[in-house]
Amino acid sequence: FKIKNAELEIVCGITSKLPNNSQPEFAFAGKSNVGKSSLINGLMNRKNLARTSAEPGKTQTINFYHVNNEFYLVDLPGYGYAKRAKGEVEKWGRMIENYLHTSRVLKNVFLLIDIRHEPSANDIQMYEWIVHQGFEPIIIATKADKLNKSQLPKAIKLIRQTLNMPEDELLIPYSAVTKKGREEIYDIINDRM
Template identity: 50%
Template structure:
């Protein structure tokens, strides 16, 4: 995907703060420090549009990024961080649940998982929740460069088994360091959002 424009738009908490231009939305869910911000930055080939932080739990709203005037990335607060109070966690949960259940513009959720570790209980809960409400998803296994290539299949199988995911569930290996999986993931995103992928753009221009 050729990125011509990418910008941060708003940190939203309530539905009235969501953008009203009806562009398709791709949400990112995952544990704190799983690499969601780095994933966004690598997808759009920008170093720090989505702010990465050494402090887990820093994202506390739904962060909207508009890409190419064609779609939004919506970055969720990371879950599973112990230092966040129970009250805050419950508030985030309600905010995310309200968005997932009611947002018509939502086209896909990226369930972001560190491939080096088995999915957490929170990852399994999110997976089951998305399945229950029939929300399209793609599992993105980040930090693939941190394990040997010979171990990829073993770790992918462990992710699917722990989540209870079927072979029908899309799964993309990704590395924010090397860019591995970027084109493959953009194909998934473009199809879900109903926009032309880079390959389709090239065909149209030829």
């Protein structure tokens, strides 16, 4: 799998119309700070194309990154930022649900969970929306470098149990530092193109 080029092509705010792309889309969801920008940058082989959330509460948009002029990586707005107003949380939810519901070329939704933490109520809700829209979520357990080998199985089990994941659903440990897990994600993208 070779990344030849990647560019941020479309940014959708709350009031913008979603694009009607014809090439496959692969979406990424997760709470703020989970490592979503780092993962998307890692997949695109770029350092800073996807914004990392140095400033929490950054604008809530859906960003479409066009890769190799072949497919899109879709960065869904991060959720769970504590200081956000209630109304904004609702808008965020509607925006994500609307996208999952509307896209005709969405192949996969990756849900990111920090490997060190038990999935939150928001994570569980996101998981259920994904299932409800007819997709099989693929869990990416981020920041895998933060745990040692002996801690990993227990952490993975906790995530699987809390989300109530069927055994055949995928959970991929990923590290933006070592790029562990990247090939597995590329394989999934390749398979569904």
